[in-house]
Every structure is written in C-alpha cells, then in structure tokens.
Amino acid sequence: MERFSKQYIKNTGVLLLNIRPSLVDRDTLVIDLNSPVRSLGTTVYGGGLGYIGSVIFKRVDKCFSNPSPQAYAGEIARSLGRESSAVFLTASDVSQYIYSEAEDSGVSVEGIATIGLTHPACIGGEPESRAIGTINIFILTSEGLSDIGLADLLRTVSEAKAGYLSILGLSCRGLPAVGTVSDATLVASPGGSTDYAGLGTLVGQLASRVLRNIFRSHMSSRGLDDYMRYMGYEDRDNIHPRHALLKRLELLVEEIMGIDIIPWLDRGAAKEILRIIWRISHG
Template sequence: MTLTLDRPWLEWRLPAPMQVLSWSITRPGFVTADRILWREVRNADLPHDLDVLRWLRGELAERGAKDAVAMLTSRDLNAYETATATAEDVTAHCVATVGLSNAERIGTRLDRSGKDWGTINVAVALSEPLSGAALVESLSIVAQARTAAVMDTGHALPTGIATGTGTDCIAVAAPPGTAPYAGMHTPVGETVGRAVYDAVRRGAQVWMDTVRRKDTV
C-alpha cells in the first residue's frame, strides 16, 4: 500500500481494487475502489453557498480520481497517523487524521457555528477477505476503537468527555470474501481495533498538545 502526501491531498493507494464501506460524501455505502483520499480544506474553501459535493467531485476529476473514496478535513494533513496490527494471519492497516476542534459528547450537541471543523477521518484496509456483513461489523469496531481513543485522551467539553466529532468519517476496505464475522473475539476485530486505537490515540494527543494548547495559552 502506498501513502502519498501531496497537499491539499493525502492519497492512500490500495494494493488492488477492494470493497470499501464508508459514508464518504462522494461514494458512500458499498463500493469498489483502489484508493482513499483526504482533501484538506479551510473555511475559505467552503463558503455557505457552495455546493460542496459538486465542488469535491470537480476536484477529484481534476486529479483523475473520480472513483476514489474521498473525505474532507480541515486538519493539517502533515499530522496524519498510521498504525498496523497483526493477529494470526490477519493484518489491518490504519491511516487517520485527527482534529477535535468540533468535538462532541455522544447524545449532546454544542453550538459550533462560526468554528473551524477539525474532524476525525479514519481509513482501514484489511488483508482478510470479508463478507458484506463482516465489513459492516468491522466498521462498528472502527467506531468503537475511535471512541475509546478519544475518551482516553480526556478532551473535556461542557457536556462531558468528548467521544468524537460532529463530522467524523470512516472507510473500511477489504477483499471480497465469505468470512461472516469481524467482532472483537476474532483476529479481524482484534487487529482493526488495535490499529485504529493506536492511530487515533496518537493523533488526538498531538492535537491536544499542539492545537488545543495553543488556543488556551
């Protein structure tokens, strides 16, 4: 797998076309893709009257990446994190960008109008061929690991300890197969959970130590 930082893009080239499950605004749901992209943006890039989907599709077309799964973030792409975990014969690779400027506590909603949008964007690629159901379960493991990592960082909000942000996105890639399960009792669940936790935990701590500290001093 090849990871290339070419700002404002971070491109993760998968070893082959894979089934990818995400809620990417350009290609949500179950799709086949050979790369996952992050597009760094600033407030000036996204005025209120902008058709963001049309704009992003145009940006992808200009890059020759219309079929990619793409995510948006205002996090400095230089701060991306990677992690890999292996259990038995299964390997999970994770790439994450972690910003907490629009962090939320689950079940609550703060007024974020006029604020920057940090977001947590997580992509995972697995070596194990998975069924559609197992890919869904893998996505739930990613979400659980991300939440655990953010909570362990201890970012305190008026509503409690942050559990994520209001604009998080997750993409999980795996070869198509028949493996029916991907829970925490399986090597898939173990590797996904560990790789995601490690990458998000490091990224969240970097944000706390740099961006948040700068805003509070």
C-alpha cells in the same frame, strides 16, 4: 510528489504496503491501493457500499461552505484521474497524516488518519452544525469480509474510536465526547465470506490496535495545553503536568454524575471524591 511524510516514516513499524500514500501537494494526500477493494464508509464522495481503487484526503479551509461538497469532492477525484475513489474533506493538515498497521496469524489491518479534536460530539449535548471533517479514518484489512462483515468492521472502528476518545477525556462542558460532529470513516476489504469483524474477532482487535496507535501518535505530538483544552478546561493557566491525571479523574466523576446513567450511585460520595481530588491537586 512527496512519497512519504515524516510522520508516516515515524509511525511505521513493519510496512505492509497494501496502501501507498503520496502527497500530491500540501493539501492533497492520495492513497493508491494494490487492487480495487470492497468498501463501506461515510465519506462525502465514494461513501456508502461500493468498490474503490484509491482514497483521497483533501484539505479545505475551515470556513469551507461549498453548497455541494459531493460535487466538489467528485471534481477533485476526476482531476487526479481517480474517479473510483473515496474522498475525505478535512480542515486538518493532511501532510501530518498518521499511518499504523497490525498483523497477526496472517491477518493484517492498516490505517491512515488525519486527526483534529475540535467540535467534539458529546452525549447529551445540543445539536451542532456540521463542520468540515476532523477525525478521518481509513482502515484496510486483508481479511476477506462480506458486506455484512464490512458493516461489522465499521461498527467496530466506530466503537473503538468512541472508547479511546472517552478514555482520553474529550469533552464539551463536562459531557463525554465520542467523536467530533464531522467525523468520517471508511473501511475496506478484498471481499469474501467472513460476516464477523467485531472486537471478539482477530480482525476487530487488530483494527482497535491500529486506532490506539493512531490516537497515541496524535497525543505524542500534543502538549499539556492541548490536552486540557480537549477536556474542556478553559482556565489552563498554571496547570502542572502532574495535575493532568487529577483533572481527568475530576472530569470523569463529573461526567458519570452528569449523564446519570447509574441512578443508584451516591452523589454525596461523588462530591467527596471531588473534594479529595481538589485537595491533592492544591496540596
């Protein structure tokens, strides 16, 4: 059993050790917790509101089509002797999980995630059949949150994820993406009386910092071709690295005008900006 993956060591600063990840095999990551915690999430098994003692990331085939994924995930948990767990099913390589932590004023937040940016979920797009989880995020805080606080933290993690992906430029056919069609998120806390965990709170800001580090780590292992693909550009030949930001700006203008959420914006000005970007990139 491999205790820590290379990516775990690479992305660890001050290890808080409230979560203990172990690779059981190349397709199974088990995270044992120091003690049971109150949790809220969208995992296929162990989701909703409850208590968990561990978290499992299970890699499955991209064409996974089990008619009862909940039963399948439950069997995985039982086979590992961890029925009181939450199970993520993902097509991503679980051995490349990313760990990040943040701490301030006695409050800590730790996160583990597997990231795959295929099948983007885009605002204004068409419904798409659910694929196997691509962005799977587990967040644990030392803050004593009530059930309302857990719901607030889940909201915060979802908002921060959407914000970072929007800045990144994840897109489908020029429409902004805020995740993928199969994301799963789980948040947990020892339990307590704190009802607030939004971005106006310390725990919310720490959670957003953890997510930022996770996405930054993912992008550090990806190249220009991946980035252009994330933005939805099919023609990626002869793209110079210095053009990546120009392409991102081009896409941003197209997204703003395509969503049409600011009706009084000057479309003529937007076209002129796009012409300027084109001249710079071809100059």
